[in-house]
Amino acid sequence: MTNIDMIRAWKNAENAAGLVKLTNTSLENIVGGNQEAARRSSCSNNLKQLALAAHNYQDS
Numbered sequence: 001m002t003n004i005d006m007i008r009a010w011k012n013a014e015n016a017a018g019l020v021k022l023t024n025t026s027l028e029n030i031v032g033g034n035q036e037a038a039r040r041s042s043c044s045n046n047l048k049q050l051a052l053a054a055h056n057y058q059d060s
Helices: 003-059
Strands: none
């Protein structure tokens, strides 16, 4: 393997590592966004249940 081949192999490895980092970052953002949406939905559902409980308590 010549020096030029070694340099090319190293650059290919660097490109592959960069692609892995980019993919990982993108996946973290997607998963993080989904977790935040689930958190908001859960909070909203809890508030609706509290309001319904208060309304039912008032009616009884």
